Amino acid sequence: MTLEANSHTLPTLDGRAGSLRPFLEWLARRAEPLAITLFAIFVGLALFSLFIALIGRSPIQLFELIFAGGFGTWFSVQNSLSRAAPLLLTALCVALPARLGLVVIGAEGAVVLGGVAGAAIALPLVGDAPAPLVWLIMALAGMLVGAVWLGFAGFLRHYRGVNETIASLLLAYIAIAFMNHLIEGPLRDPASLNKPSTAPLPPDYMLGSIPGMDVHWGLVVGVVACILSWVLIEATSFGFAARIAGGNVRAAQIQGLPVGRLIVGFTALAGAFGGLAGMIEVAAVQGSANASLAAGYGYTGILVAFLARHNPLAIIPVAVLLGGIDASGGLIQRRMGLPDATVLVLQGTLFVVILFCETFYGRFKMFNPDLWKRSA
Amino acid sequence: MTKLLHASHAISRRAFLQSSAAGAAVASLAPGLLLSPAAAQSVLTVGFIYVGPKDDYGYNQAHAEGAAAIKALAGVTVVEEENVPEAIDVQKTMESMINLDGATLVFPTSFGYFDPHMLEMAKKYPDIQFRHCGGLWQEGKHPGNTGSYFGYIGQGQYLNGIAAGYATKSKKIGFVAAKPIPQVLQNINSFLLGARSVDPAITCQVIFTGEWSLAVKEAEATNALVDQGADVITCHVDSPKVVVETGADRGAFICGYHANQSPLAPEKYLTGAEWAWGNVYTDFVKKAQAGEKLGNFVRGGLKEGFVKMSPLGPAVAEEARKKFEATLAEIMAGGFSVFKGSIKDNKGKVVVAEGQSFAEDAIELESMDYLVEGVVGSTA
Numbered sequence: 001m002t003l004e005a006n007s008h009t010l011p012t013l014d015g016r017a018g019s020l021r022p023f024l025e026w027l028a029r030r031a032e033p034l035a036i037t038l039f040a041i042f043v044g045l046a047l048f049s050l051f052i053a054l055i056g057r058s059p060i061q062l063f064e065l066i067f068a069g070g071f072g073t074w075f076s077v078q079n080s081l082s083r084a085a086p087l088l089l090t091a092l093c094v095a096l097p098a099r100l101g102l103v104v105i106g107a108e109g110a111v112v113l114g115g116v117a118g119a120a121i122a123l124p125l126v127g128d129a130p131a132p133l134v135w136l137i138m139a140l141a142g143m144l145v146g147a148v149w150l151g152f153a154g155f156l157r158h159y160r161g162v163n164e165t166i167a168s169l170l171l172a173y174i175a176i177a178f179m180n181h182l183i184e185g186p187l188r189d190p191a192s193l194n195k196p197s198t199a200p201l202p203p204d205y206m207l208g209s210i211p212g213m214d215v216h217w218g219l220v221v222g223v224v225a226c227i228l229s230w231v232l233i234e235a236t237s238f239g240f241a242a243r244i245a246g247g248n249v250r251a252a253q254i255q256g257l258p259v260g261r262l263i264v265g266f267t268a269l270a271g272a273f274g275g276l277a278g279m280i281e282v283a284a285v286q287g288s289a290n291a292s293l294a295a296g297y298g299y300t301g302i303l304v305a306f307l308a309r310h311n312p313l314a315i316i317p318v319a320v321l322l323g324g325i326d327a328s329g330g331l332i333q334r335r336m337g338l339p340d341a342t343v344l345v346l347q348g349t350l351f352v353v354i355l356f357c358e359t360f361y362g363r364f365k366m367f368n369p370d371l372w373k374r375s376a
Numbered sequence: 377m378t379k380l381l382h383a384s385h386a387i388s389r390r391a392f393l394q395s396s397a398a399g400a401a402v403a404s405l406a407p408g409l410l411l412s413p414a415a416a417q418s419v420l421t422v423g424f425i426y427v428g429p430k431d432d433y434g435y436n437q438a439h440a441e442g443a444a445a446i447k448a449l450a451g452v453t454v455v456e457e458e459n460v461p462e463a464i465d466v467q468k469t470m471e472s473m474i475n476l477d478g479a480t481l482v483f484p485t486s487f488g489y490f491d492p493h494m495l496e497m498a499k500k501y502p503d504i505q506f507r508h509c510g511g512l513w514q515e516g517k518h519p520g521n522t523g524s525y526f527g528y529i530g531q532g533q534y535l536n537g538i539a540a541g542y543a544t545k546s547k548k549i550g551f552v553a554a555k556p557i558p559q560v561l562q563n564i565n566s567f568l569l570g571a572r573s574v575d576p577a578i579t580c581q582v583i584f585t586g587e588w589s590l591a592v593k594e595a596e597a598t599n600a601l602v603d604q605g606a607d608v609i610t611c612h613v614d615s616p617k618v619v620v621e622t623g624a625d626r627g628a629f630i631c632g633y634h635a636n637q638s639p640l641a642p643e644k645y646l647t648g649a650e651w652a653w654g655n656v657y658t659d660f661v662k663k664a665q666a667g668e669k670l671g672n673f674v675r676g677g678l679k680e681g682f683v684k685m686s687p688l689g690p691a692v693a694e695e696a697r698k699k700f701e702a703t704l705a706e707i708m709a710g711g712f713s714v715f716k717g718s719i720k721d722n723k724g725k726v727v728v729a730e731g732q733s734f735a736e737d738a739i740e741l742e743s744m745d746y747l748v749e750g751v752v753g754s755t756a
Contacts, residue, residue, distance in 0.1 A: 292462035330457045340459040
């Protein structure tokens, strides 16, 4: 609201302190996505409250529980962060291709195969190689397999004209079936009778917790990956080319940009992050590759990426928010007796409202400094 | 919608038990401390965690029915969470129940919760008791505050097979199975052996879907079985709902599994092998309330009240009823074996030699990797 006031008083401000104008312009452009997203979240929560009130429950109690379960205590914060950790990487898996205008929704496939690759390559090394080296090799193997898997969807898109959304989704089913084949067949630990798994990593080879908190290192990896991705997109010529191609493929081609390489490169990078998420699940949580790897993180990542408008930095707070909603979902079930679907309804409502609010971009004068000049 | 309605019924039933705890929780929100003082005193708070929805007409519902049975006991508060993945989520859910709800006894009910998830939490919270459904606990290897409970349900599938053996006209029965693991193979083999005790000419076609819960493939498998002439269908997947409804719609008779599915197919439902977790949970809770040590390795079958059969449906003929009840009585008397030699697998190899017999608790059955002669299908 203060921004609006500023925009009205700008002409006089301009005369007195011209140095303030560039800052306000910068602020206004940055404020637009934040203001619209916050407005959308507010409307989404209001709609959801209505829904909760309609089934005869107290929305106030519900929001108190979401806060308490997600962020109210140190335990709750760690709970939310633990759940956010895999979402950071799987959201990147969706957000990076989205900057090129591609809707890739098959992160789950990269996650499970990355996990299997990590577990498979670790087993012969365990005992001989030091743990950090094994983790590095596991990470590289997971990323490579994930990159090949989703890079293939990008390849099909550019060179064969196959829709990348459908291709990546179907590839995810194939990936899960392939994982099941591997863990029930060639890679199966004979001791895993009723839950087919690869042989477990010894405890010394498990990625531990971040010192001082009960959250595994996957959180740090995810945050670093988000920051690096932001730098890649915002500060490199490769990222700039990708944004141009995402805006208008024809224009990018006329400019001589390597659109095919960009598409395959970005989908492969996305797959690498998905594969890394799977490898971390194995090394930090599961200890072996098994069917539990398909825990749905790849699909929740789609939601996170869209809520963050495919901005890698925005993925960090959004993933934490969704981790928190997820963490408090249990408390809502236990204290209010509401079904698990409650949280899904909340997530779905937010998703739809935020997509709807995309239409607001560029419609408000206060966020558009170019229009200020004209009015002045 | 049905899920929501179901839940609102559950709320009204539980309102009395939970109102005090919930009130205390809200009151304590302001200082940021969530542990309800009421729960901390003399009430035993028990946590249940399910991998799927608790109204799935299957594995999870069977456990939720068991949880409902202990809600009726005095001095017990039950906290439940459904649809919890076998990942960091379940570890945090256990911790949340312990830290925020004051749970001192936790039942993570899905097989995949055991290693590493429950074991990690048991190490971290040595004063909390954890009991896991699945029979994996080993003395000396796993912590003393953890344990396993499981039921021998194979003989229930044998009884299903008897009902199926009388009902089938085509002499072909069908089984929709999740994965070719020992527990599932034992159920398939028991089902066919039960049917063959009625008529040795009967064969059983099995289709593996590859997943514990995959509705589309379960429907396809059921249709394929009926298309190939099977006229009695049973299954071992987490939620038999799709198999039961699809099979009954196609005119096949149904044998249930996990929970009672007769409301889904009242005319076609013959009987079913159900878990009776209410007995098991009541026993654990009473011991915990009395301050006694909880068992670390608890198992039982029909005789011990871990497993029960659904009431026989209207389509079960008198002759079938007699044989069913006689066999059930024999099982209840103790010492009954489904796997008596000689038995060949469906590749012709002898897997149970002449004169050999395995009781339901025999260790040999735990690593079963074959399908018996008469089962059409393959483990790999």
